[in-house]
Amino acid sequence: MPIISVASPKGGCGKTTTSITLACELARKGLSVVIVDADPLMWSYKWGELDGRPANIQVIGGVKAEDVAVVAMDAAERVDFVIVDSEGTGNLATANAVGASDLVIIPVQGSAMDGEAGVLTLAMVASEGRKARRVIPAAVVLTRTRHIETRAVKALRERYQELNVQLMHTSIAERAAFNALTDFGGDLVDLPKTEMGSNPMGAMQNAAEFAEEVLEIVQAIMPDYKMEVA
Structure with a gap:
């Protein structure tokens, strides 16, 4: 089944938020998901240890760099999707995850530094x-x-277009709800109302549209893969 790595050598660009958001949206569609947390800080794993993690999401933490690809490929034999949350450096673990992936998603914030990190990835x-x-x-x-x-x-959009890079139509917006996921655990729908920000429906719609576009990309690159979405 598909292995998706979320990768960038730059810390703080949104890899864990992207990984968790995608996993939760896929889980809501009835798909089984494993998150392989390849970051020594294990933010995804810590999220998974909090209350509210969907039952069809498993988070594997403490994975050694040399084992990332094997762990991801083994998980892909038993679940619908594997998401690798990579470390914020361009290290061996990230390279191994990328090498085993069917798709690499590169989170980039709106800055020249993040844009360069995207090019390096x-x-x-x-x-x-x-x-x-x-x-x-x-x-x-x-x-x-x-x-x-x-x-x-x-400027980032123009640069990536010049480089013929696939830039997703859906971006992940700056929202309080996304920032609160790693603090409170669970899915967006499980967050306390006080942490959802001024537009909770906007956050949930944003997450759903992002996941839907990822599924469209996967279907395009893996036309023989049949997803049984609830």
């Missing part, structure tokens, strides 16, 4: 693909975006 994806003698699909998702698009984000 794309180079890693290409390098791992050459080693495996295959093309590893990758897509960039803009994170922590605001209602009014900044000049920096517009």
